Amino acid sequence: MHFSLSTAVITDTIHALAAFESLSAADESTRLLLRPLLDRERTGLLRLMVKNAFAGIILHLLPYVDDAELDNELPAVDLGHQSSAEEADTLLGIDLRLPAGVSGQLGSLLRRNLELAVACRVLADSVASSSTHSDAASELASSFTARSESAVAAMLSALRTPARPFLRSRSY
Secondary structure, three states, rough: OOOEEHHHHHHHHHHHHHHHHHHOOHHHHHHHHHHHHHHHHHHHHHHHHHHHHHHHHHHHHHHEEEEEOOOOEEEEEEEEOOOOOOOOOOOEEEEEOOOOOOOOHHHHHHHHHHHHHHHHHHHHHHHHHHOOOOOOHHHHHHHHHHHHHHHHHHHHHHHHOOOOOOOOOOOO
16 A cells, blocks of 8 residues: 655644643753754754654565655665755655555554654654753653654554454355
């Protein structure tokens, strides 16, 4: 099944998660860590990070991946356009092998889970690369990493679901 992920949707998710964390933060140091992620002028930079996070997560799903693309990048030949300026939405694509008997309606759940995994990985990487290496930064990065890993684990669990057994109904 083919999935297309929008970098705009994922960056909106990043902004929403950062805002939620910032609003519920108990201390100012956490809010300071998240403030740069809320700046809409840095959306182009976030979209580059989204591509990197997507590529990293795809490697975890590799046994179930038939194909993936990062907005028309040609494999090992051409990296494509890598601007960090504010640009139009780009699409990230992945073809996943779903288990036999799993309906295509599961697709929207898998896509949203993949978007969440990518968003949390970008947040973890952003917070971890902060110039302030405080306890708050470590805790927040660990929290986002755990959320990303949990979303990937949920996807892997769904993809490993055994096929439904064939049962013949016999009427006597």
